[in-house]
Amino acid sequence: xxxxxxxxxxxxxxxxxxxxxxxxxxxxxxxxxxxxxxxxxxxxxxxxxxxxxxxxxxxxxxxxxxxxxxxxxxxxxxxxxxxxxxxxxxxxxxxxxxxxxxxxxxxxxxxx
Amino acid sequence: xxxxxxxxxxxxxxxxxxxxxxxxxxxxxxxxxxxxxxxxxxxxxxxxxxxxxxxxxxxxxxxxxxxxxxxxxxxxxxxxxxxxxxxxxxxxxxxxxxxxxxxxxxxxxxxxxxxxxxxxxxxxxxxxxxxxxxxxxxxxxxxxxxxxxxxxxxxxxxxxxxxxxxxxxxxxxxxxxxxxxxxxxxxxxxxxxxxxxxxxxxxxxxxxxxxxxxxxxxxxxxxxxxxxxxxxxxxxxxxxxxxxxxxxxxxxxxxxxxxxxxxxxxxxxxxxxxxxxxxxxxxxxxxxxxxxxxxxxxxxxxxxxxxxxxxxxxxxxxxxxxxxxxxxxxxxxxxxxxxxxxxxxxxxxxxxxxxxxxxxxxxxxxxxxxxxxxxxxxxxxxxxxxxxxxxxxxxxxxxxxxxxxxxxxxxxxxxxxxxxxxxxxxxxxxxxxxxxxxxxxxxxxxxxxxxxxxxxxxxxxxxxxxxxxxxxxxxxxxxxxxxxxxxxxxxxxxxxxxxxxxxxxxxxxxxxxxxxxxxxxxxxxxxxxxxxxxxxxxxxxxxxxxxxxxxxxxxxxxxxxxxxxxxxxxxxxxxxxxxxxxxxxxxxxxxxxxxxxxxxxxxxxxxxxxxxxxxxxxxxxxxxxxxxxxxxxxxxxxxxxxxxxxxxxxxxxxxxxxxxxxxxxxxxxxxxxxxxxxxxxxxxxxxxxxxxxxxxxxxxxxxxxxxxxxxxxxxxxxxxxxxxxxxxxxxxxxxxxxxxxxxxxxxxxxxxxxxxxxxxxxxxxxxxxxxxxxxxxxxxxxxxxxxxxxxxxxxxxxxxxxxxxx
Numbered sequence: 001x002x003x004x005x006x007x008x009x010x011x012x013x014x015x016x017x018x019x020x021x022x023x024x025x026x027x028x029x030x031x032x033x034x035x036x037x038x039x040x041x042x043x044x045x046x047x048x049x050x051x052x053x054x055x056x057x058x059x060x061x062x063x064x065x066x067x068x069x070x071x072x073x074x075x076x077x078x079x080x081x082x083x084x085x086x087x088x089x090x091x092x093x094x095x096x097x098x099x100x101x102x103x104x105x106x107x108x109x110x111x112x
Numbered sequence: 113x114x115x116x117x118x119x120x121x122x123x124x125x126x127x128x129x130x131x132x133x134x135x136x137x138x139x140x141x142x143x144x145x146x147x148x149x150x151x152x153x154x155x156x157x158x159x160x161x162x163x164x165x166x167x168x169x170x171x172x173x174x175x176x177x178x179x180x181x182x183x184x185x186x187x188x189x190x191x192x193x194x195x196x197x198x199x200x201x202x203x204x205x206x207x208x209x210x211x212x213x214x215x216x217x218x219x220x221x222x223x224x225x226x227x228x229x230x231x232x233x234x235x236x237x238x239x240x241x242x243x244x245x246x247x248x249x250x251x252x253x254x255x256x257x258x259x260x261x262x263x264x265x266x267x268x269x270x271x272x273x274x275x276x277x278x279x280x281x282x283x284x285x286x287x288x289x290x291x292x293x294x295x296x297x298x299x300x301x302x303x304x305x306x307x308x309x310x311x312x313x314x315x316x317x318x319x320x321x322x323x324x325x326x327x328x329x330x331x332x333x334x335x336x337x338x339x340x341x342x343x344x345x346x347x348x349x350x351x352x353x354x355x356x357x358x359x360x361x362x363x364x365x366x367x368x369x370x371x372x373x374x375x376x377x378x379x380x381x382x383x384x385x386x387x388x389x390x391x392x393x394x395x396x397x398x399x400x401x402x403x404x405x406x407x408x409x410x411x412x413x414x415x416x417x418x419x420x421x422x423x424x425x426x427x428x429x430x431x432x433x434x435x436x437x438x439x440x441x442x443x444x445x446x447x448x449x450x451x452x453x454x455x456x457x458x459x460x461x462x463x464x465x466x467x468x469x470x471x472x473x474x475x476x477x478x479x480x481x482x483x484x485x486x487x488x489x490x491x492x493x494x495x496x497x498x499x500x501x502x503x504x505x506x507x508x509x510x511x512x513x514x515x516x517x518x519x520x521x522x523x524x525x526x527x528x529x530x531x532x533x534x535x536x537x538x539x540x541x542x543x544x545x546x547x548x549x550x551x552x553x554x555x556x557x558x559x560x561x562x563x564x565x566x567x568x569x570x571x572x573x574x575x576x577x578x579x580x581x582x583x584x585x586x587x588x589x590x591x592x593x594x595x596x597x598x599x600x601x602x603x604x605x606x607x608x609x610x611x612x613x614x615x616x617x618x619x620x621x622x623x624x625x626x627x628x629x630x631x632x633x634x635x636x637x638x639x640x641x642x643x644x645x646x647x648x649x650x651x652x653x654x655x656x657x658x659x660x661x662x663x664x665x666x667x668x669x670x671x672x673x674x675x676x677x678x679x680x681x682x683x684x685x686x687x688x689x690x691x692x693x694x695x696x697x698x699x700x701x702x703x704x705x706x707x708x709x710x711x712x713x714x715x716x717x718x719x720x721x722x723x724x725x726x727x728x729x730x731x732x733x734x735x736x737x738x739x740x741x742x743x744x745x746x747x748x749x750x751x752x753x754x755x756x757x758x759x760x761x762x763x764x765x766x767x768x769x770x771x772x773x774x775x776x777x778x779x780x781x782x783x784x785x786x787x788x789x790x791x792x793x794x795x796x797x798x799x800x801x802x803x804x805x806x807x808x809x810x811x812x813x814x815x816x817x818x819x820x821x822x823x824x825x826x827x828x829x830x831x832x833x834x835x836x837x838x839x840x841x842x843x844x845x846x847x848x849x850x851x852x853x854x855x856x857x858x859x860x861x862x863x864x865x866x867x868x869x870x871x872x873x874x875x876x877x878x879x880x881x882x883x884x885x886x887x888x889x890x891x892x893x894x895x896x897x898x899x900x901x902x903x904x905x906x907x908x909x910x911x912x913x914x915x916x917x918x
Contacts, residue, residue, distance in 0.1 A: 030137060031144040049145075050168025053138065054176040061181055069133075079137045 027082035192507035217469035218520025221462035230545040237373035239312025244442035253434035264393035275413035279402040280307035318368030339372040473566035502571040509567025517559035610876030617873035633791025635721025639851035654810035677716030678814035692775030707802040727767035727786030736812035748782035
């Protein structure tokens with residue numbers, strides 16, 4: 001619990017972006033995605049595991065990612081998610097607008 | 113879009129595999145998490161516990177995943193229905209009670225709406241009905257703002273107008289049809305050649321009347337049969353075209369079959385009425401309809417009509433003095449304003465009834481919902497969202513209203529059948545009312561609305577109340593004060609609505625009762641009325657009069673018969689021919705009264721029980737006011753009704769005075785020989801009429817007979833038939849009814865309204881009581897432990913002042 005308190009909760013809507021970014025590197029299953037997000041953010045971000053799966057299903061419904069069952073390196077069946085064409089475009093758009101947002105917010109904070 | 117749809121479809125149809133995949137996916141996740149935690153040195157149990165904790169409630173995650181997949185609406189709806197059914201099943205008493213109260217309201221509203229729809233909403237079966245109009249004559253200088261057309265004025269209007277694509281005149285006729293089985297009376301419309309073209313309909317078989325046939329009055333003996341008559345009488349045989357019928361001893365050729373349809377078209381047959389140059393301009397007999405030409409506005413048409421009227425009255429300053437035309441929209445054809453108003457009132461009443469039903473269901477669900485608060489709280493702790501719980505309660509309400517509407521439709525179907533079999537007159541197109549798609553749609557809409565309305569409050573209850581509070585094991589759970597107030601308000605509303613209905617129905621029933629008590633003028637007890645339809649030959653050479661006199665003689669001799677008479681137009685039900693009439697000493701240009709005229713036999717007054725107030729009754733020496741062919745005009749004598757006497761001869765004794773009959777049309781001089789009591793000739797809802805009575809004779813027959821008997825009127829009917837058949841087997845006796853029945857039928861619409869509203873208002877308190885029962889039984893069940901406590905604790909300690917001291 002202590003550990004968790006120091007982590008930053010994800011702002012609304014950024015989870016989708018992180019998922020898209022994570023699987024842009026290659027197909028991943030759910031657990032790996034949550035692990036990867038935490039590793040890449042050096043454990044600074046806390047992805048609630050409970051909210052990861054609904055997000056994955058939502059993205060799948062939008063057609064940005066697609067899922068298929070495959071076998072892991074340990075020979076276990078897992079559901080792998082990968083980016084679709086429109087997902088890639090979505091990732092670019094969202095990354096772009098995220099950058100602009102943080103830049104703008106940053107400028108304001110710096111000048112104030 | 114498409115992929116989204118496919119995704120959803122897959123989710124629906126392959127629900128099991130989707131669910132399975134979700135299970136597998138989450139299990140895979142948990143396993144990985146557990147392994148990771150175990151690698152950091154935790155025991156399996158601890159690792160498993162932490163992994164689950166990290167994921168959150170498994171069911172909740174699944175639920176959210178389902179939501180995210182977007183299939184949940186349909187899927188959870190199915191689930192809700194299953195749950196709802198189970199919930200209702202647990203408490204069948206409540207479910208049945210609620211369903212019953214709703215179904216009563218539903219049945220009532222469906223019946224009323226189906227009549228409403230058939231009468232007011234269903235389009236008429238005519239092409240571009242909005243361009244159809246009805247036209248009347250007016251004589252505004254004499255205060256007549258709506259009268260039938262005279263024949264000549266119609267021909268002139270047809271020739272001179274510039275606004276109508278087509279106009280047509282209609283006149284009713286009755287004829288004896290012979291040669292096809294026993295003599296039969298048929299009725300129909302005599303119409304001008306453009307009649308069907310005006311309405312924009314074509315014969316379903318054969319041809320329309322031709323413009324080439326349009327001459328010679330009734331001499332062109334061609335008929336078009338009505339669809340129903342054709343089916344019933346001729347079994348829908350298409351060979352009928354070109355065949356001949358014998359009507360009033362004349363041979364008519366069938367040229368076509370008209371489509372069925374209300375109004376105008378549901379006649380037995382249509383005769384051609386052709387143009388003739390020597391048409392009569394004095395007698396107002398024809399109904400006229402017209403079809404506006406394309407692009408002609410109502411105002412243009414009215415101006416055109418006025419111009420034509422002006423031209424006619426200039427050419428015929430006597431007969432057409434003050435002539436004007438009035439045009440009315442065809443939208444009135446479906447139902448009179450009275451019927452419209454009555455239907456709206458009934459629709460309002462059933463809305464109240466439905467509202468009461470809604471509040472009932474809401475109340476019952478509310479009460480139960482409060483009792484189930486613990487269950488709901490447990491469910492919400494287990495991960496059900498508030499919205500889901502609200503949906504759950506809503507689903508119960510919707511299910512109830514679904515059952516309600518199903519049962520209600522069955523009831524409505526039966527009720528409609530009963531009403532149609534009773535053939536309540538005065539409700540136009542009642543026979544057409546059915547549970548068609550419109551009505552079913554209405555019922556479905558009402559059911560949905562009812563479900564939503566009645567589910568709203570119960571679904572929202574518990575929204576604000578704390579879970580923890582509800583979970584606390586306690587019989588003294590309060591519900592919330594707000595809910596109590598809501599329920600009280602609803603019960604109050606129910607009672608108020610049902611009282612509103614009761615009072616409304618009470619008023620209506622009372623005014624109906626007064627209508628029935630109103631002084632008719634004539635007596636209806638022990639009177640039999642019947643029509644003897646005499647053919648054209650009877651009007652020549654005194655054949656008809658001879659028949660009538662012999663018939664009277666035979667019938668009067670029957671034991672029990674007190675008086676017999678006949679009149680040209682049956683009271684209450686029959687037509688109302690009229691004339692302008694005034695004292696002949698009246699030279700000033702005052703407004704002469706308009707009075708109905710009736711040809712009567714001397715015995716008529718005694719037969720219907722009209723008192724002779726002054727003077728005497730006609731006798732054998734009084735001849736018809738019309739001169740027989742080749743004879744000089746007779747000395748005309750008439751009797752008048754009391755009101756008419758007071759109008760033309762105020763403060764004078766009218767007996768012996770002279771009047772002008774057909775004022776400004778014929779101005780025939782006649783002597784008043786008697787004054788008769790007033791009667792409500794035009795029905796109970798109308799004022800007593802101004803009436804002139806004219807004597808019958810060789811060329812003035814009266815076809816509506818009245819017999820007063822001391823015995824049972826219906827025993828007299830076969831006697832009448834056999835006497836008529838004995839005198840002339842080709843004469844049909846029709847429309848045999850007791851006079852009482854005639855009057856009763858004439859107020860059928862009022863009776864119908866009073867009965868329906870009475871039934872509805874009777875249901876209302878029943879429903880309201882059910883609602884009150886629901887609330888009381890709930891609050892009692894809540895206080896069971898309190899009451900138990902009071903019973904257990906000695907009475908001295910209970911907080912009942914006044915009792916404790918004893």
